Amino acid sequence: MAFVVAGLVLVGAIGLLNLLLITAVIRRLRRQEEERGEALRSGPRPGEELPEFSAVALSGRSVSRAGLAGGPAVLVFLSTGCPACPAAVPRLVEYAAQAGLDRERTIVVITGAESEAGELIEPLAGVATVVTEPFPGELSRTFSVSGTPTTVIVGMDGRVAYAEAGTSPLIAPAAA
Template sequence: MAFLVAGLVLVGAIGLLNLLLLTAVVRRLRRIEEQRGGPPESGPRPGDEIPDFTAAALAGGSVSRAALAGGPAVLAFLSTGCPACPAAIPHLAEYAAAGGLPRERTIVVITGEEAEAGDLIEPLAAVATVVVEPFPGELSRAFAVSATPTTVIVDADGRVTHAEAGAHPLPALAGA
């Protein structure tokens, strides 16, 4: 009988120790999440000039920094393996429409194989100029994109006014 009681006390002590360790781990993870803040930094910083670039558009023609001069523009960076990218598409289309941005000033760069990008390309074809590049893409590297989706908003002088990673950064800007 003494062995049974000792065994139960030992199991109880191990269970309590396990509970204490689990509580400590959860607290630590919450603290790390709070320190990390919002979405990861991706893209150029506000105030930076956009890099000089030229890329072939999927529908023909090309996009370049020179072609964006003289007016505001939005560049969105998506990737075929990104689970959050499809959610960004309606917000991008809504922002372009609300801002009166023509297709030539709404540039979407999709990193990945063109064959896999069909679900991303189809809803954007009417509202944006689409560029598809293999991973790692030249435009993604030039714009320092480290996470997708990333949206970069540029003013008429080619300066970045906003850059943010995440699927929903634009609606707050459209209302501002």
Template sequence: MIYLTAALVLVGAVTVLNLLLTLAVVRRLRRQESERQQPFGTIDSGPETGAPLPDFTADTVAGGTVTAASLKGRQGALTFLSTDCSACTMAVADLPEFARRTGMDAGQMIVVIAGDADDAHRMAEPLAGIATVVVEETAGPLSTLYSIEATPTTVLTDPDGTVTYAQAGTNPVLEGLPA
């Protein structure tokens, strides 16, 4: 009888331990799910709205040079991408539609791709004629200058060179544009 009692106590203890571990796993999964459902655009990335566009000079993949001054006098868009970001692939696919809907040309749209140079050049191929592309290392000079904390990040400027929008997300600007 003593063995039966000991076995029942042991089975009961293992069952309680199993229940506690299962509840801990469920709680953690719920927390991860709620974090995943938060809007991505809530991440602060890029210069503050209303701030002047930070001055820069960068070499493009086409062999030219682009500066912040080249955006003055017309609306501009800078998009910061990374080669190790899966959402950035979707952002690249959205850029032709963004250009069409905003009427911006390649001189008004600057795309900065950070990461492995070979991967960045492959990522830049579909943007030929749509945007001016700059490639830099991870956390490179432009990403640092523009306080990029997450990719993709879009920064819009007005003709005076003032930041009118800066937010992280796959296509936060595209969603708010008229068809």
């Protein structure tokens, strides 16, 4: 009889341990699902003032925060090693046309070797001012870019209206 009681206690203890482990796994899966549902946070927070920056574009023109003052602008961060970045380029071209942004107000920062950036640079000719930088780049750090492509939309007031990473993050021009 003692063996039966000991066996039942052992089976009960194993069952309780199993229940605790399953509960922990379910909690972890729920937490991961919640995190996956959120957009990747990359770039300055909406409402923040655009960070101070300056750089020299491929055209030789200087770009800076002061140069973007007084109107809406968009900055897009791409990288040469990013498989999703080429898909973001046509969306940017379309967005710039819809929003009426000229080349000086559409800034594209490409991180990586300039020799590998041709696929990203070509469709942007006449549409955007392109800046290249090595990885990790100073502009990417200044703008707190944690993934590419990242889009930062600046409103009329010089504050960040939108900043997010993803393959199709561009929103309606009215938000700029």
